[in-house]
Amino acid sequence: MTAHSHVIVVGGGFAGVMAANRLTQRPDVTVTVINSRPVFVPRLRLHQLVGGADDVLVQYREVLADRVRLLVDHVTRIDAAGRAVELADGSRLDYDYLVYAVGSGGAEPRVPGGEFTHAVATLEAARALRSRLDDTPGTAAVTVVGGGPTGIETAGELAERGRRVTLLCGGTLGPYLHPRARRTAAGRLARLGVTVLDGPGTKVTRVTREAVHLADGRVLPSEVTVWTAGFGVPDLAARSxxxxxxxxxxxxxxxxxSVDDERVVAAGDSAAPSDLPFRMSAYAAGCLGAHAADTVLNRLAGQPAEPLDLSFNAMCVSIGSGAGIFQLASKDDTAKRLYVSGRAGAKLKGLTYTFSVKHLVKEARKPGSHHWPKGEYRREVLRDRPAQAPVAQR
Incomplete structure (x- = not known):
């Protein structure tokens, strides 16, 4: 180990901030977070920004430890062999270890007319959608594509504000939810005035400026089409x-x-441990960020890095401001019959907003304090998985 080590964290989301704060346990480690935005964006609240909320963003000084340097820039390439990152202005920054926490965004629609859709997954996309809605009459038809949590939350948020919303599931509404909770979600959306269309026939095949075309032949008027189906990750790793x-x-x-370099450690949505990635969530991102930091700290101390042990206990979704579903889960991240709905569900969802940020603040003030529930189910899944080479891209 060198006398002083520099760790670069690429990405300033939940995983990156958690990792950076936790790394400050060692006084001989300098930590630099490189992020393209000067503010922290809690992505799990972007649907609220679209709906008109203005208190979504958080200043980095509130969540980053004082010893962490924030560099507002864009990493264009990682030179793993040279242990350096290349920045947008052509300069380079050396590192001893790198935490890859670039996060994720919405998937590009793979249908004709994708350019006529709007996304919610990034701050810039959410702001653009909000601006588009501000310029659109309240009676205009709005279509939300995607029946997952983001689609449900966006549809509920806009309907509660008087918008005429159709939610296209392209399959099952809330596929993660237990069937009982799914029925509750459908009922709440209906009470808000959302038209929910599910089943395979509701897959979108084409989008135009004024309509959405479905697999079953229907054509729905749509002045604003919001695409929340799928996800995508930055291609920085592949380009590097x-x-x-x-x-x-x-x-x-x-x-x-990383399977290529022990000096590169990943966390959050952009990590695929054993080619078996975790469900994307702020909860998982924070836990993976903490574990990525622990891996680096163990190596700096000359100790073996430990395998990740993480279990899930719930998933929650808001349906407007007055209701939500807090779906209890087994450790293997499958939904149980038990769930909390209505106003109690909304309050629990609100607590997830609060505590997702508070966990970062606590780690900044007391690095090493973040803990999470453990479970050996993942070890069992990996043990029982048929032996095969992972599908890797270079």
Whole structure:
């Protein structure tokens, strides 16, 4: 180990901030977070920004430890062999270890007319959608494509504000939810005035400026079409010659270390440990960020890195401001019959907004304090998985 080590964290979301704060446990480690925005964006609240909320963003000084340097810039390439990152202005910054936490965004629609859709997954996209809605009459038909949490939350938020919303599931509404909770979600959306269309026939085949075409032949008027189906990750790892999974996430072992270089560790939505990535969520991102930091700290101390052990206990979704569903889950991240709905569900969802940020603040003030529930289900899944080479991209 050198006398002083520099760790670069690429990405300033939940995973990146958690990792950076946790790394400050060692006084001989300098931490730099490189992020393209000067403010922290809690992505799980972007649907509220679209609906008109103005208190979504958080200043980095509130969530980053004082010892962490924030560099507002864009990493264009990782030179793993040279242990440096290349920045947008052509300059380079050296590192001893790198935490890859670039996060995720919405998937590009793979249908004709995708340019006529709007997204919610990034701050810039959410602001653009809000501006578009501000310029559109309140009676205009709005279509939300995607029946997952983002689609449900966006549809509920806009309907509560008087918009005429159709939610196209392209399959099942809330596929993660238990069937009982799914029925509750459908009922709440109906009470808000959302028209929910599900089943395979509701897959979108084409979008125009004024309509959405479905697989079953229907054509729905739509002056504003919001695309929330699927996800995408930045291609930085692939462009840098690092091995990724088929979706572009950095392929790692169970310690979150890149399969190419032990000096590169991944966290959050952009990590694919053992080609078996976790469900994308702020909760998982924070836990993976903390574990990525622990992997780096162990290596700096000359100790072996430990495999990640993470279990889930719930998933929650808001349906307007007055209701939500807090879906209890087994440790293997499958939904139980038990769930909390209505106003109580909304309050629990609100607590997730609060505590997702508070966990970062606590880690900044007391690095090493973040803990999460453990479970051996993942070890069992990996043990029982048929032996095969992961689908990797270079």
């Amino acid at each position: 010659g690092l091995t990724t999974d088929s979706a572009g996430r950095l392929l790692t072992d169970e310690t979150l270390t």
